[in-house]
Amino acid sequence: MTVIGIDVGGTTIKGAAVTSEGKMFKTFTVPVSKYEKGVEVMERLAQAVNDYIATYKDEIGTIEGIGMGIPGVIDSKKGVVCASANLPLWTDLKVKEIIEKLTGLPVKVSNDANAAALGEVRFGAGDNCETAIMLTLGTGVGCGVVLNGQLFEGNEGKGAELGHSTLILGGRKCGCGRKGCFEAYASASGLIYDTEQMIEKHPESKMKKIAIQFGKVNGRVAFKAAREYEDPWAIKVVDQYISYLGEGLLNICNIFRPNLIILSGGVANEGDYLIERVQEYIKERDYGYKNSPEVKVVQGKLGYDSGKIGAAALFF
Amino acid sequence: MTVIGIDVGGTTIKGAAVTSEGKMFKTFTVPVSKYEKGVEVMERLAQAVNDYIATYKDEIGTIEGIGMGIPGVIDSKKGVVCASANLPLWTDLKVKEIIEKLTGLPVKVSNDANAAALGEVRFGAGDNCETAIMLTLGTGVGCGVVLNGQLFEGNEGKGAELGHSTLILGGRKCGCGRKGCFEAYASASGLIYDTEQMIEKHPESKMKKIAIQFGKVNGRVAFKAAREYEDPWAIKVVDQYISYLGEGLLNICNIFRPNLIILSGGVANEGDYLIERVQEYIKERDYGYKNSPEVKVVQGKLGYDSGKIGAAALFF
Numbered sequence: 265m266t267v268i269g270i271d272v273g274g275t276t277i278k279g280a281a282v283t284s285e286g287k288m289f290k291t292f293t294v295p296v297s298k299y300e301k302g303v304e305v306m307e308r309l310a311q312a313v314n315d316y317i318a319t320y321k322d323e324i325g326t327i328e329g330i331g332m333g334i335p336g337v338i339d340s341k342k343g344v345v346c347a348s349a350n351l352p353l354w355t356d357l358k359v360k361e362i363i364e365k366l367t368g369l370p371v372k373v374s375n376d377a378n379a380a381a382l383g384e385v386r387f388g389a390g391d392n393c394e395t396a397i398m399l400t401l402g403t404g405v406g407c408g409v410v411l412n413g414q415l416f417e418g419n420e421g422k423g424a425e426l427g428h429s430t431l432i433l434g435g436r437k438c439g440c441g442r443k444g445c446f447e448a449y450a451s452a453s454g455l456i457y458d459t460e461q462m463i464e465k466h467p468e469s470k471m472k473k474i475a476i477q478f479g480k481v482n483g484r485v486a487f488k489a490a491r492e493y494e495d496p497w498a499i500k501v502v503d504q505y506i507s508y509l510g511e512g513l514l515n516i517c518n519i520f521r522p523n524l525i526i527l528s529g530g531v532a533n534e535g536d537y538l539i540e541r542v543q544e545y546i547k548e549r550d551y552g553y554k555n556s557p558e559v560k561v562v563q564g565k566l567g568y569d570s571g572k573i574g575a576a577a578l579f580f
Numbered sequence: 581m582t583v584i585g586i587d588v589g590g591t592t593i594k595g596a597a598v599t600s601e602g603k604m605f606k607t608f609t610v611p612v613s614k615y616e617k618g619v620e621v622m623e624r625l626a627q628a629v630n631d632y633i634a635t636y637k638d639e640i641g642t643i644e645g646i647g648m649g650i651p652g653v654i655d656s657k658k659g660v661v662c663a664s665a666n667l668p669l670w671t672d673l674k675v676k677e678i679i680e681k682l683t684g685l686p687v688k689v690s691n692d693a694n695a696a697a698l699g700e701v702r703f704g705a706g707d708n709c710e711t712a713i714m715l716t717l718g719t720g721v722g723c724g725v726v727l728n729g730q731l732f733e734g735n736e737g738k739g740a741e742l743g744h745s746t747l748i749l750g751g752r753k754c755g756c757g758r759k760g761c762f763e764a765y766a767s768a769s770g771l772i773y774d775t776e777q778m779i780e781k782h783p784e785s786k787m788k789k790i791a792i793q794f795g796k797v798n799g800r801v802a803f804k805a806a807r808e809y810e811d812p813w814a815i816k817v818v819d820q821y822i823s824y825l826g827e828g829l830l831n832i833c834n835i836f837r838p839n840l841i842i843l844s845g846g847v848a849n850e851g852d853y854l855i856e857r858v859q860e861y862i863k864e865r866d867y868g869y870k871n872s873p874e875v876k877v878v879q880g881k882l883g884y885d886s887g888k889i890g891a892a893a894l895f896f
Contacts, residue, residue: 337872394735395734395735411727411732416727417837418711418835418836418837418838419710419711419837419838419839419873419875420837420872420873422837422872422873423833423834423835423836423837423838424835424837425834425835425837425867426834426835428831428834428867429745429831429834429835430746430747430748430827430831431746431749432746432748432749432750432760433747433748433827434748440867441865441867442830442865442867444748511746511749514758515744515745515746517739518739518741518742518744518745519734519739519740519741519742519745519835520734520739521733521734521735521736521738521739521740521741522734522735522739523735549757549758551741551744551756551757551758556653556736556738557735557736557738559735
């Protein structure tokens with residue numbers, strides 16, 4: 265079976281044909297802007313899909329559906345975008361209905377983080393294991409939950425928001441309106457905040473020079489200064505970040521006790537330096553660890569392709 | 581179908597025949613002590629089950645299995661008690677194997693809170709809804725998770741420990757070894773701690789007199805003083821408790837977005853006074869509440885029978 269997997273981003277929509285064995289073909293892209301009406305984007309997107317299928321039909325074979333991962337609050341049963349912070353003119357957009365009409369193919373829609381998680385679990389770092397959680401450590405903490413091989417999305421597709429569970433109630437302001445969510449500490453944004461605070465307090469830190477080289481403080485500054493220069497202030501920032509992330513993962517261990525936690529997104533690119541330390545952190549502190557199966561922490565393997573492959577996997 | 585549902589407590593084991601329509605017959609009990617070896621208890625229990633079936637066979641009909649809810653860390657696939665704080669001599673007890681041998685009936689085992697949740701969802705307050713979480717607000721915060729009509733227990737039955745997710749990291753010491761777990765604030769023990777602290781600070785509070793009447797500070801003191809006497813210090817304690825509980829429920833809404841949250845256990849006996857306020861609390865603060873389906877909060881209906889009925893429901 266081959267379907268088109270589509271990953272909707274804030275500035276670009278990417279799509280590709282993907283087989284049920286996880287093989288991905290050539291990618292096509294459609295630009296998108298937050299100022300454009302959702303229905304207009306749908307028309308351009310459907311056109312691009314139809315053109316792609318026609319152009320590559322010899323190579324990709326028969327296409328049996330279109331899977332889409334979209335950022336925001338998605339009603340996956342109905343295939344409707346309820347609201348999307350990045351695409352404000354997509355509110356109440358009936359994606360499934362519109363794209364099915366314009367392409368003649370069945371359409372399945374899910375939240376982008378959910379789709380990416382499904383992609384990683386089925387065809388990437390998840391090694392097709394039964395129960396896994398993927399966290400995307402970017403601007404926020406995106407999350408996808410796969411239980412018994414299937415996406416768990418909550419009633420009307422509005423659960424699995426693990427980034428919005430409290431780490432420190434009353435703590436840092438979170439984008440969701442509450443204070444102290446896991447996302448406010450373990451996202452790249454949280455890490456950048458901590459890095460900036462430390463640089464302000466300790467301008468002698470190597471982090472300041474690295475930030476100037478990079479042109480800004482980003483999520484890599486503290487890790488680079490800690491790893492390459494053993495800068496004591498950077499080590500403090502990184503240690504603190506590991507503990508925030510580790511405590512959030514301990515919560516996930518207690519709540520889901522998955523086989524696997526997959527980390528992806530910008531911060532996860534720190535690779536083993538991050539993964540090994542956070543794995544050790546939770547191993548040392550895991551509740552009932554003597555009697556509980558270990559939860560393995562790994563880095564995602566598919567990178568940006570997880571969105572397309574996972575969107576296609578909604579059909580598999 | 582009729583099976584025997586068994587609810588193992590710290591001092592008494594209770595059992596009864598339960599039909600797949602949720603009808604419960606007469607109860608039998610077997611005393612248990614933490615000083616007694618698990619295998620010896622199993623022998624007495626199997627004898628009691630065999631006697632019960634023989635005595636009431638005309639009334640209860642054919643018995644097709646035995647479901648058991650046991651406090652502690654349970655490997656429900658294997659039917660083994662890995663560890664139980666209340667029954668320390670049950671460690672690594674092969675309950676399923678032993679009871680099957682002694683009764684000739686198939687046995688299913690789960691954690692007691694999980695079983696109770698299944699009972700409430702299938703035959704009590706859950707109204708057989710798809711996805712529901714039950715929290716038992718007692719000495720700890722017990723938890724059972726029912727997703728798509730089935731118990732979700734995590735890998736080797738060691739997940740669904742929602743009481744051990746952080747509310748305030750670094751906060752109050754929790755029995756699990758971490759600090760700031762939801763359980764440390766929203767359990768009856770957490771409420772008692774807050775009540776005691778307030779009485780110490782404000783001995784003029786009506787709560788002190790009520791505690792003397794009760795012979796001790798329990799989970800009812802603050803609620804009684806707030807409701808019946810409008811004691812300002814009691815109102816503070818109750819307001820704080822509602823906010824702790826409410827914030828924990830908001831986490832559950834974001835993580836699972838269930839149809840329903842069922843509250844049971846000692847504190848839940850405060851009934852509407854508690855339920856209505858906590859429902860209002862989460863309604864006002866729910867993330868994406870404009871676009872998300874409301875999560876209803878209700879009180880459990882089965883009381884102490886939920887354990888037996890739920891243990892039986894492991895077969896239904």
